[in-house]
Amino acid sequence: MASPNKREDILSAALILFSERGYDGTTIPMIAERANVGAGTIYRYFENKEYMVNILFQECLLDFSESMKKVDLTATMNLKEKFYLLFNQMITFAKAKPEQLNFFDTHCTGYYLDDKSKKLLGEYLDFLTSFIEEGKKSGVIQDLPSDALISIIYGAFSHLFKLIHAGLIEESPHLLESLVDCCWNAIKIH
Amino acid sequence: MASPNKREDILSAALILFSERGYDGTTIPMIAERANVGAGTIYRYFENKEYMVNILFQECLLDFSESMKKVDLTATMNLKEKFYLLFNQMITFAKAKPEQLNFFDTHCTGYYLDDKSKKLLGEYLDFLTSFIEEGKKSGVIQDLPSDALISIIYGAFSHLFKLIHAGLIEESPHLLESLVDCCWNAIKIH
Amino acid sequence: MASPNKREDILSAALILFSERGYDGTTIPMIAERANVGAGTIYRYFENKEYMVNILFQECLLDFSESMKKVDLTATMNLKEKFYLLFNQMITFAKAKPEQLNFFDTHCTGYYLDDKSKKLLGEYLDFLTSFIEEGKKSGVIQDLPSDALISIIYGAFSHLFKLIHAGLIEESPHLLESLVDCCWNAIKIH
Amino acid sequence: MASPNKREDILSAALILFSERGYDGTTIPMIAERANVGAGTIYRYFENKEYMVNILFQECLLDFSESMKKVDLTATMNLKEKFYLLFNQMITFAKAKPEQLNFFDTHCTGYYLDDKSKKLLGEYLDFLTSFIEEGKKSGVIQDLPSDALISIIYGAFSHLFKLIHAGLIEESPHLLESLVDCCWNAIKIH
DNA sequence: GATGAATGAGCATTCATTCAT
């Protein structure tokens, strides 16, 4: 009857509520109710609400970045091939865990993020940056600041998935295939 | 000494605070202090906090959409020319009123938005949609759902400006010119 | 209808409740109810509960020590005369403000007292000490540590008044006159 | 490894914590941690927190009063000799079990004391009273209410030991011998 | 019109107590 893993129940509930209503718009009683635990139980697992968002943020980010780093980029591939593999991995993640993406997106600039969360975010961006730098060096990606290029691609990607997740846009294989093309066309040298 | 237009002072203060801390993370006393008015004064101008976000949202959106609709698109222009004009207008708006863009972006899916706000948002999207539809008909824009195309372009644009506004990316004329190209390349037929 | 001095109402209520139930046994709602104010109102006057006890403690102690320092000790008096004047002043205070004495007595070793409260307490004890020292030098008071002598006298005095205040012992002019004698006999050289 | 007597461990921990922080300032988890038992274990030995203070209070008081009643007062002694024996027994107890004295002192007026605790306290006071009455009859102790005289002596004694226990006054054989004299002088007929 | 003192509902958090293991 009792769930064997209350910690996960709480994090799942928090993930969805934070995504829907934001950090300050979500109350501990809301999380407790959705997780089917008493309000006090939450404090057995998380020191306080702020620690909780940060842990959730870090777990989401690690999950996402590990998924990305898992992509097998062999040396013989050209950059476009690598880009497509990475981007498709991002799509795979977004389809599998839309709430995580949404949560990450809406909380990555929160005033409540602690140093560890910010550091982790920085590290992940560095990984993406180094990929883009490689493309610029080999002359296939436009010569714009790497963070700007990442921002453009990630913005397009995440905004689209936010609307898909909200049910405002219908997902289709064709759309997702085209999305990769769109993003590649946005940054490649013509 | 006293500001002649307290209503505007309040809205300006709210705009910035809502952008930085979100709706629920912003308190009426915070707004009152930043606007240099008493907390009670806010209730002379706005029925309550929820009405206030909605009015602010609607004013921002109207301001934005009027700015877009003001662009003079003469019949002789081709679609790319129109796109560039519209997009550059969006950039002009973003540079002039970065807080408004940021506020709009972070609040357009808020659970507290009322019907009027949602209706206005829909109308604005329709305007953009009809533009994209035109491009698809004339065979210069890819055959993807219009709202998806808008989402891609708007996502790229707004995410970049969010980072510029946060001081994480440096704005430059070259970057902004290239941004239009990127977005056009993302959706045009190659 | 509304009391003109809510701060005093709150402090009075807190004084009595803290005396009766201790710091931790007294809740903010209890204080609010007794003071006839809303619970939130208390926080307009006191940063938090801990600040409140400390302010109350300091005000009580200042009131008490000012009352003692007000006693006119002319140079021509001998030490016994001075002792009787001071002790009677203490009794006067105890009769006028029994709750203050009781509160002071039960809270002067509280773990929640801040540095300012402790400093004030130290200064007051120094005043008493210097009086006792004078008596020891002039050979009329026993040669024991001054703080021990103070403790003996104050202990006898405060314990008796605690029971009087609790209604367990009946106060009478004769008792109070005798109390001074008892205390003087306890410390004088025979 | 496990203590053979958890009940005593719990009472010892509670005694010290209640003395230092008061009844309401002490939590069950605090007691459990200090006693090296699980929080739930406490409820095997004590129905609830309130029963626990009362049992502790009663055990302390019985311990104290038995120690006092154990003093061998032979019929041939005069009252002063008896007083000195009794008082020195009190000092012996205070030196051996300072926490018990301190706990007793700070909790004997607690709102949470039940009828049994109050009855026991009354009985103990009656014992002391009858001793004082004897002295008054034989004309060596002043004619003041017995409970007042007890209060004066006990107040002086307990206050001094509170400060000794707190480390604010240094204990010395001379001080303790003098203390008896002080207290006797306070109440005897001169 | 403007204020900010006052309020109490509601928040994050703690803690006495229970109970499955």
Added chain:
DNA sequence: AATGAATGAATGCTCATTCAT
């Protein structure tokens, strides 16, 4: 017998809102 995870009532405190000035 002993534990500590789980609970929810109750705490200290905040804040949207009201209203007397």
